[in-house]
Amino acid sequence: DIQMTQSPSSLSASVGDTVTISCRASQSIGSYLNWYQQKPGKAPKFLIYAASILQSGVPSRFSGSGSGTDFTLTISSLQPEDFATYYCQQSYNTLYTFGQGTKLEIK
Amino acid sequence: QVQLVQSGAEVKKPGASVKLSCETSGYTFTHFDMHWVRQAPGQRLEWMGWINTGNGNTEYSQTFQARITITRDTSATTVYMELSSLRSEDTALYYCARGGDSNSYFDYWGQGTLVTVSS
Numbered sequence: 001d002i003q004m005t006q007s008p009s010s011l012s013a014s015v016g017d018t019v020t021i022s023c024r025a026s027q028s029i030g031s032y033l034n035w036y037q038q039k040p041g042k043a044p045k046f047l048i049y050a051a052s053i054l055q056s057g058v059p060s061r062f063s064g065s066g067s068g069t070d071f072t073l074t075i076s077s078l079q080p081e082d083f084a085t086y087y088c089q090q091s092y093n094t095l096y097t098f099g100q101g102t103k104l105e106i107k
Numbered sequence: 108q109v110q111l112v113q114s115g116a117e118v119k120k121p122g123a124s125v126k127l128s129c130e131t132s133g134y135t136f137t138h139f140d141m142h143w144v145r146q147a148p149g150q151r152l153e154w155m156g157w158i159n160t161g162n163g164n165t166e167y168s169q170t171f172q173a174r175i176t177i178t179r180d181t182s183a184t185t186v187y188m189e190l191s192s193l194r195s196e197d198t199a200l201y202y203c204a205r206g207g208d209s210n211s212y213f214d215y216w217g218q219g220t221l222v223t224v225s226s
Contacts, residue, residue, distance in 0.1 A: 032211065089152070095168065
């Protein structure tokens, strides 16, 4: 299976800050990388697919980049509703795997 | 609007089976496949398997291959996931998630069903 590793595991930031979350795949996955946001007690919400394409309705302060094995999710001008846990997920093959998550907390 | 509504929480004893449902609405059922993903307490999301809602073909994670069965009822636009030989480690939130763009991502998720396995 393709292993997905996120860093950092947790992150503290303030409203208005810009943060970056990294995701690394154990092998090249091209651009088959998706990002999800999960708030406590809620189902994951789909944010970005193909590494950099925003799902409809997702605010433009979210952006994704990368290809191959290294990817990033950037959130600029953090809003209160952005504090959540973020997961990357590979869809290079149908043995889908997720990163361990990055918890974004308010400083 | 697309909705995936899952069945309610379950409490099971070790060794038992559980069958969860995911009722869909707001789109053409057979045009999108359905996946099951689980999340144990404090753990990452874990993909379990999926079903082609058109022809009923399935694919399962090796982790669950021997214990999982995913089925669908096209007339009820509902997908089911049965997990057998339950153990305490199966205590988790179980989600159904719609496969978008030929299963390149999971674009809509159910609200989750908590399964607790305890003697």
